[in-house]
Amino acid sequence: MNNPSRPFRQIVFAAVLAAMPVIAQADDLQTQSMISERVSQHNPAPEAYIKDRPILGWQLTSDDFDAIPDAIRDNLGSVDGTSYDQAYLTENTGSIIALQFRKDGPDFYIIGKSTFDEAYELVSLDDVAAKNTRLIERLDMAPEVKAMFEDQAPGIVGALKTTPVDMLRLSDLGYAKSETLTIQAPWGEQTKPEGADAFLVWDSGENQYYMVNADDDGLPSSYVPVK
Incomplete structure (x- = not known):
């Protein structure tokens, strides 16, 4: 026997769903167009940050993945789940791989x-040792990289970002801190872990946003607010 009230309930349920706000779920890939739409809708105030300490880097003098030491290559994109392809490596030959660390391990990525070219300058390894003691302490997490630094191996350099960077908080765009979030980035995909905020930066060279995950203090990793 047919239940005449069932179609009505289905219609009401569909209407309720249609009226609910759309929230990015953990398994939704946020494309650049989706991100731009949220920026337009929420119009958040940008926050200015700057690097306060020089970092270590590995110079990309070749587009050959095998030319990158295993200890560096195996940890590329380990924090945000980025996977770099050959085209991206070729496009960015002449830049560096940033060799940074979080409290739980390496955070290596291609700049x-x-x-x-626009925002960084090379500095001495002695400058890195003097001004970024936390980084030097965390080199114990990657013994082979530590050995390259101590030996001042060719390819290991110091670098400092000298220009302020405007960033947008993902939470200000309506993304939930409690959920994992994956976005489309110039080099593939980036992932924000659940339970944390993250930041978006506009890459004028790629005309796209990329993500900077937050550190233990809730600030963009390796940045401090501009005073």
């Missing part, structure tokens, strides 16, 4: 060539 875009245009960003590196």
Whole structure:
């Protein structure tokens, strides 16, 4: 026997769903167009940050993945789940791989060539040792990289980002801190872990946003607010 009230309930349920706000779920890939739409809708105030300490880097003098030491290559994109392809490596030859660390391990990533050329300058390894003691302490998490630094191996360099960077908080765009979030980035995909905020930066060279995950203090990793 047919239940005449069932179609009505289905219609009401569909209407309720249609009226509910759309929230990005953990398994939704946020494309650049989706991100731009949220930026337009929420119009959040940008926050200015700057690097306060020089970092270590590995110079990309070749587009050959095998030319990158295993200890560095095996940890590329380990924090945000980024996977770099051959085309991206070729496009950014002449830049560096940033060799940074979180409290739980390496945070290695390729800095875009245009960003590196416009915003970074090379500094001495002695400068890194003097001004970024936390980084030097965390080199114990990657013994082979530590050995390259101590030996001042060719390819290991110091670098400092010298220009302020405007960033947008993902939470200000309506993304939930409690959920994992994956976005489309110039080099593939980036992932924010659940239970944390993250930041978006506009890459003028790629005309796209990329993500900077938050550190233990809730600030963009390796940045401090501009005073």
